Amino acid sequence: MRINLPTWLTLFRVALLPVMVLVFYLPFRGHNIVAAIVFALAGVTDWLDGYLARRMGLTSKFGAFLDPVADKLMVAVTLFLLVASHRGDWSGIVMAVTSAIIVGREISISALREWMAEIGMRATVRVAFLGKLKTVMQVVALIVLILQHEKEAEALRLYHIGEGLLVLAGVLTIWSGMHYLRAAWPSLRDDGPVAARAQDHDGKA
Structure with missing residues (x-):
């Protein structure tokens, strides 16, 4: 199976989630800003991988499967963090x-x-x-x-x-x-x- 650029971006989005969780809890000044930047970067890759897949015709079955999974993980993990800190x-x-x-x-x-x-x-x-x-x-x-x-x-x-x-x-x-x-x-x-x-x-x- 050959992984194309949009799928690499989706995998990168998944990899950003543990980074965001770690930064969210680390006790340093401005950790919330860094966590928000990481989440925003994940959100940008969500748009970018879909745009590139359509623009460049780089669609794949694996990418079609992984993209919605990454989206749901991104939202669910962040919601769990916020509820736990409330x-x-x-x-x-x-x-x-x-x-x-x-x-x-x-x-x-x-x-x-x-x-x-x-x-x-x-x-x-x-x-x-x-x-x-x-x-x-x-x-x-x-x-x-x-x-x-x-x-x-x-x-x-x-x-x-x-x-x-x-x-x-x-x-x-x-x-x-x-x-x-x-x-x-x-x-x-x-x-x-x-x-x-x-x-x-x-x-x-």
Whole structure:
């Protein structure tokens, strides 16, 4: 298997995640700024690898598999970091609930796409503009929250802006999830041979 440039960028994005986690916890001045830069760099590679793959025709099956995995890891790991560093107040509850919605949606839609691919209907749940907008909103919100996750953020009020953006991203997450579900619903509600085939695949009733 030959790895092309867009796939190398995706692998680089995955490699940046442990770096961001390490920097996020290291006790040095400005660690939050460095962590935000690392996350932003990962976000740039997310756009760049897709752009290069389309522009240069450098698509591959491995890259198509790895790219959404890297995206979900990037968002999920960052949300876990922020929730773990939060206080147990209403702000922390909002953060935890929003994070659970976002991660839960990603797991559900990934399972939906996998199932639709098994029955030859993957194109039915292809990525829509709403999903891309949701991703951009998440990235912007998380950069702000990483930058301002320490106590001085409240004085700047920037942290609460990041929280608001994340909640908005959570709303878009639900909205786009419903879009995918609505597109796949005709296949999901079919109790014919497809259901029997899925049952056989699981090996249990």
